[in-house]
Amino acid sequence: MSGREEMLKAIRAQTVPPSPLPELAGDWIRYPDPFAQFQKMLEFVGGRAVRVANLSEIRGHLESLPTFVAARQIVSGVSSVEGNIDLNAVEDPHTLETVDWAIMPGEFAVAENGAVWLTDRGLKQRAIYFIVQHLSLVIPVSQIVNNMHEAYARITVGTSSLGVFISGPSKTADIEQSLVIGAHGPRSMTVFCVDDMGA
Amino acid sequence: MNHATLAGEYIQDRERAAWHDNTLWFVRSKRDKAAATLPEWESLRQTASQIKAHTVSKLADFLEEFERNAIARGVKVHWARHAEEHNQIVLKILQEHGVKKLVKSKSMLTEECHLNPYLERHGIEVVDSDLGERIVQLAGEPPSHIVLPAIHKTKADVGDLFHKHLGTEAGATDPNYLAEAARQHLRDKFMSADAGLTGVNFAIAETGGFVVCTNEGNADLGVSLPKLHIACMGIEKLIPRAKDLSVFLRLLARSATGQPITTYSSHFHGPRPGGELHIVLVDNGRSHILGKDEFRTSLNCIRCGACMNTCPVFRRSGGHSYQSFVPGPIGSILAPARDPQKHASLPQACSLCGSCTDVCPVKINIHEQLLLWRHELARLGFLPWSKRLGMKLAGFVFRRPWLYSLGGKIARFVVPKLPRFLVYHRLNPWGKQREMPEFPASSFREQFQQREAKRK
Numbered sequence: 001m002s003g004r005e006e007m008l009k010a011i012r013a014q015t016v017p018p019s020p021l022p023e024l025a026g027d028w029i030r031y032p033d034p035f036a037q038f039q040k041m042l043e044f045v046g047g048r049a050v051r052v053a054n055l056s057e058i059r060g061h062l063e064s065l066p067t068f069v070a071a072r073q074i075v076s077g078v079s080s081v082e083g084n085i086d087l088n089a090v091e092d093p094h095t096l097e098t099v100d101w102a103i104m105p106g107e108f109a110v111a112e113n114g115a116v117w118l119t120d121r122g123l124k125q126r127a128i129y130f131i132v133q134h135l136s137l138v139i140p141v142s143q144i145v146n147n148m149h150e151a152y153a154r155i156t157v158g159t160s161s162l163g164v165f166i167s168g169p170s171k172t173a174d175i176e177q178s179l180v181i182g183a184h185g186p187r188s189m190t191v192f193c194v195d196d197m198g199a
Numbered sequence: 200m201n202h203a204t205l206a207g208e209y210i211q212d213r214e215r216a217a218w219h220d221n222t223l224w225f226v227r228s229k230r231d232k233a234a235a236t237l238p239e240w241e242s243l244r245q246t247a248s249q250i251k252a253h254t255v256s257k258l259a260d261f262l263e264e265f266e267r268n269a270i271a272r273g274v275k276v277h278w279a280r281h282a283e284e285h286n287q288i289v290l291k292i293l294q295e296h297g298v299k300k301l302v303k304s305k306s307m308l309t310e311e312c313h314l315n316p317y318l319e320r321h322g323i324e325v326v327d328s329d330l331g332e333r334i335v336q337l338a339g340e341p342p343s344h345i346v347l348p349a350i351h352k353t354k355a356d357v358g359d360l361f362h363k364h365l366g367t368e369a370g371a372t373d374p375n376y377l378a379e380a381a382r383q384h385l386r387d388k389f390m391s392a393d394a395g396l397t398g399v400n401f402a403i404a405e406t407g408g409f410v411v412c413t414n415e416g417n418a419d420l421g422v423s424l425p426k427l428h429i430a431c432m433g434i435e436k437l438i439p440r441a442k443d444l445s446v447f448l449r450l451l452a453r454s455a456t457g458q459p460i461t462t463y464s465s466h467f468h469g470p471r472p473g474g475e476l477h478i479v480l481v482d483n484g485r486s487h488i489l490g491k492d493e494f495r496t497s498l499n500c501i502r503c504g505a506c507m508n509t510c511p512v513f514r515r516s517g518g519h520s521y522q523s524f525v526p527g528p529i530g531s532i533l534a535p536a537r538d539p540q541k542h543a544s545l546p547q548a549c550s551l552c553g554s555c556t557d558v559c560p561v562k563i564n565i566h567e568q569l570l571l572w573r574h575e576l577a578r579l580g581f582l583p584w585s586k587r588l589g590m591k592l593a594g595f596v597f598r599r600p601w602l603y604s605l606g607g608k609i610a611r612f613v614v615p616k617l618p619r620f621l622v623y624h625r626l627n628p629w630g631k632q633r634e635m636p637e638f639p640a641s642s643f644r645e646q647f648q649q650r651e652a653k654r655k
Contacts, residue, residue: 014490019252113459127423157441158406174331178374185416
């Protein structure tokens with residue numbers, strides 16, 4: 001008998017009383033102003049949410065950030081900001097190690113925890129989300145859901161090899177519980193919440 | 200060595216023990232704040248517990264469903280009955296791919312299986328990439344906490360360790376400086392790794408995918424650069440539906456550190472284009488626990504560490520005193536299930552205060568199971584002679600009320616007149632580090648009788 005058969009047999013040999021699977025409908029938390037809550041939570045986890053009227057305003061905000069001005073290598077997945085590295089031309093993700101900034105589109109955000117949902121659908125190198133020094137994301141302000149139940153109601157999990165909620169910059173508190181931002185991944189996370197995405 | 204002895208050694212350094220106690224209590228307080236932000240907290244805990252109860256009631260079916268869906272996405276699924284088999288499977292995959300350097304993110308399962316030393320014996324360089332895990336790896340120690348692996352180290356300890364291994368300045372203690380040095384050191388490791396290995400927080404039966412939660416992003420970096428990704432999971436990590444994640448992701452980080460969610464909650468479904476993904480499903484004693492009605496819910500555990508942060512014994516004795524890959528209250532249930540004799544002292548490391556049960560996000564009745572384990576260990580004959588003898592003596596006296604009453608009378612008369620050294624000595628652990636209460640002039644029974652007599 002193979003290990004697999006033996007494991008399944010050992011599990012089936014145990015008598016476990018039946019127990020119904022609960023439905024998840026509930027009176028889950030909702031916020032009067034989902035953007036305000038998202039902004040508050042993102043700040044709490046070390047990130048920043050900036051509300052802009054349209055896509056073209058993003059550039060101006062980026063120019064006010066010293067780390068962006070100093071950036072030499074930029075990846076952009078957003079039409080209104082020009083990058084100088086073409087992600088689709090990158091064959092080896094290791095070469096992304098030197099990228100300073102990435103500005104990427106997010107699908108939607110979650111008010112209760114400051115998270116943005118991203119996937120690698122149509123993205124050649126998913127490593128960009130994690131290896132870049134500074135990450136900025138762009139979402140329509142209309143696409144902020146209240147809680148994780150609403151979030152899962154709108155995702156079809158499994159349609160891409162990676163789907164990820166990112167809430168703030170990479171961080172650690174493993175040295176005497178002192179919070180340090182920028183553990184392995186991005187040292188900052190700025191989320192642009194756009195009122196009018198345009199055509 | 201038993202827990203009490205090691206805990207006794209741990210508290211010799213009073214300053215550090217106090218720091219440990221206060222720091223974990225601070226984490227517990229953050230958990231309370233986070234829980235209080237959600238009016239539905241209790242309902243979430245209840246739902247999570249029900250989802251887990253349902254999953255284990257049909258575990259074999261869900262495992263088959265998970266396997267089917269994972270294979271359909273191009274994943275290679277492996278089954279390991281025990282730790283040795285798990286290690287052999289991982290080694291074989293690595294050898295087939297000519298892997299010399301492996302980066303790992305946190306996985307309590309691989310601690311349980313002692314994977315690192317096994318791979319190292321076979322010539323593979325293994326680097327733990329979670330900062331806390333890297334610290335204890337460099338120190339040659341096991342983690343002392345499942346979420347905060349290096350919580351027993353001070354920044355001066357880390358500074359010394361990094362000076363020795365990473366070449367940082369001697370005497371450096373600034374966490375920002377030290378973490379930056381670790382970032383550079385580990386970036387090199389990420390860049391040169393041939394494969395990445397992760398644990399699994401939740402595996403989804405209906406999609407054949409799984410979720411890994413980290414704050415550092417180390418799991419994601421580790422599996423997005425090399426082509427080979429191996430994920431190792433205990434079979435109890437399964438949940439039926441993707442939407443069940445909404446419940447667990449709301450509970451996990453809030454319970455663990457008071458964050459609203461971990462920085463990264465990554466859902467992996469199949470290999471990335473051009474890559475390879477292997478999942479190893481491990482039993483290693485879990486099916487045995489599954490069959491025990493009184494201990495089954497210990498399989499609900501999502502490894503948040505909340506029971507450790509709140510436990511008055513854990514906070515004051517440190518994780519290493521448990522000598523178990525999962526320490527603390529939940530570890531004191533899981534460890535004796537594996538080896539009751541070796542871990543016989545763990546269920547005693549508990550005041551039965553019940554705080555662990557109150558904070559557990561999946562509603563495991565931890566303190567009740569610890570009490571049941573004490574019964575079980577007594578039945579198996581694994582209590583130390585002092586406890587066995589004490590219990591026998593107490594049983595003998597309590598069965599004879601006249602003897603109890605007489606003993607009390609004698610004690611009240613004699614003990615207060617005894618010289619100190621006859622009361623405070625090594626056979627009386629109650630007198631260690633504390634003053635015994637003064638004997639009252641009369642017993643409760645005598646006082647009660649007097650009161651009743653007055654009434655009449």
